[in-house]
Amino acid sequence: MAALQVARRDGLLTLTLNRPESGNALSNALIVELSEALHAARDDRTTHAVVLTGAGEIFCAGLDLHELATAAARDPSGCDVSAFAGLLRTIDESPKLTIAAVNGPARAGGVALLCVCDVSLAAPSATFGLPALRTGIVPPILVHYLFRRIGETHARHLLLADEDIDASRASAIGLVTRVSQPDHCLADATTLAGSVGAHGQEMLRALKATFPRGPVIVSGDLNRVAFGPNAPAQLERFLNEKRGSRSFSGIESAETPFAPGEDPA
Helix, strand or coil, X not given: CCCEEEEEECCEEEEEECCHHHCCCECHHHHHXXXXXXXXXXXXXXXXXXXXXXXXXXXXXXXXXXXXXXXXXXXXXXXXXXXXXXXXXXXHCCCCEEEEEECCCEECHHHHHHHCCCEEEECCCCEEEXXXXXXXXXXXXXXXXXXXXXXXXXXXXXXXXXXXXXXXXXXXXXXXXXXXXXXXXXXXXXXXXXXXHCCCXXXXXXXXXXXXXXXXXXXXXXXXXXXXXXXXXXXHHHHHHHHCCCCXXXXXXXXXXXXXXXXXX
């Protein structure tokens, strides 16, 4: 089964994260596939918009914590995530319209994905969380885009309170653009892409070229994640909790699927 599903229709490229057994977590291999698809779209004159969404009932659990746990055991200080940082920059700087169709829960790196899209449409069932304190992972690249997206006040609260918020709250603080009607998220993204595409790619490219990118506003190397002093133990405990729980809260083990429709822990 392909980890990334690619569909093209009428100038719209839909990229579906297809690892539902692991909450559509971003493995290293999936990050490469996404990056390659987005780079190709950038130079494709027949594509005017890109939609990112997730298979099943989850948008994206973030970076694959199993891979990060392996990295933490190898180097307790941190690990290189330049490929993920590059993926976020590619989306952020794309001349195409980029839309996140957030069909369900988004955590950590999944939140970063929607932060760099032009528009993010959320299903009413979508929830959003940043479990850095529980996992022991300090992600400067996520912090950077989160602060830029919703401002310091809300970003600090989300990171430090370590509590999930629902789609309505996410819309109120500007994390998502708007909340769609149930089961209309992807359809709304398709409609918006068609409406914007009708104005032509050159106009879209010219308009997006005026968008401010802003300076780097966080401390730390954006191409690395740092691990807290107890990160290996925290990651192991976090993953074990997920194996013993049927609810979705940031990442599921590949061996233990989440339960669709249940509320986040």
